[in-house]
Amino acid sequence: MAPAKLLLVDDDETIRLTLSIILRKHGFHVTVAATVTEALKYISSQVFDVLLSDLHMPGAGDGLTVVSAMRHANPKAVTILLSSFPHMDAAAQAILLQTDEILVKPMDVTMLVDAIKLRLATGPSRTRVVETVATILERAAESTIKDWYLLVEKEETLMAVPMSFQLRSGHLTRVFQDLVLRLRSTTVLGSKELPSAAATEHGTVRRRQGYTAAMMVEESRILQVSIFNTLQKNLASIDFSVVLIGVMTIADEIDSQLGQAMKSYLTESIVDALPA
Template sequence: MAFAKVLVVDDNEILLSSLSQVLQHHDFEVISASNVSDALRHISSGSFDVLLSDLHMPGPGDGLTVVSAMRHANPKAVTMLLSSFPEMGAAAHAILLQTDEILVKPMNIPALVDAIKQRLANGPKKTRVVESVATILERSIESSIQDWLKRVEQEETLMAIPMSREQRCGHLVQVFGDLVERLRSFKPLGSKEPMSAASTEHGESRRKQGYTAAMMVEESRMLQVSIFNTLQNNLATIDFSVLLLGVMTIADEVDSQLSQAMAGYIAESTFDALPA
């Protein structure tokens, strides 16, 4: 334990220097980083026994980003976050799913050293499998579709149009495939997506089946609810460092597909209105 290697991350240079000196004095091997980028560089190029990181830092990423990277690269490392905000409610519970402990600033130095030593003696709370939003959705396609179908079946307006299960749900496999591909492409939000022939065809089919535009929108809304419900049910494995971006990407992609489906719907409506 005397030679345990610690990565200390904090944007406050004075605190970073003080923590490093204190830990070195207590026989820890210390590597310091003043921002998330430097921390990720150290994590990718070396191994560590302990991560001690500030939670809130300026610039891209935060302490959770560092924790997530450490969990991937050094799954046996103890991860500890420093925060000036002790009352974090549900957010603290979510963070603790991938962090061993949250310490409140300003911390008592002897207590900090004791906490690190105690965590090293006990080891990480648990080995946690971390998955991307795309991976979770990809393995949950069938259950997400089933959740969506249950919601649709409770909506009298939608169920007034009789359909087989295939007619009602057949388009969703392609929707989820497109969504997973979009999540993994890391394209900027608002990027102009290629036209989806499947979405256009879906809009044309719904027009022929007797849907109104409002019913199309309601189906799409229920789809987003079902997708977010799937993510909620997988909080124990989700990678929190990319969760917000994933949620925004999902909303953007589902809306894009609805827009393209509505274009097909309108085109079919125009065709219906033409004289025979």
């Protein structure tokens, strides 16, 4: 049987040298990478059976970026992360959804080799479907809107203006459509806001329904909370390599839509104040 091909990723030269020697003595075919960029080049050009990567890498990206790339390029590969922190709590749970195992440094070399061989024998811990932030929001739009409404119902200031579920949440379907389009576009973060007819209409409608400006801001804040809760619930399938830019884009787009809605809200207010 051909030796298992292992990619070792660590910025520490001593660890790279020591581990590569030990792993080769135990029958592994070892390729080493000192940076995330170098690791990504190997992943895109070779097939590996095992990824063994430090979680905390300097520069652009980290161990999660490497794991995500390996999952995309070679989903059958076993992925193991090394971390210097023994207690990672919630963060560890999120990471475990993408990698097969986390081992704490420093650790006994024999235990490391045994852990790798065990994972190779059993295979990756799960077949995992990786989704973009846009895909998750598109799929979970309806449930997110329902979660948003439950949070809105707890806000007395918002509920002071009585209306049906449809009237209060009807605009959100188009909000999610705009969000998904923005997430899938090539628009650079921080670019001038894209015009949203839905946002403009929403501001006018909310003014006529009796909302105050503060109520509109609170409603928008709750929407962001609901969306981030949805992403939290979908950590098992989220693509960590793009999640940060996705979250930033969501916040930017929702703020942009709130700004456009407020403009039309104020315009409607001025019209209401004009003499009949």
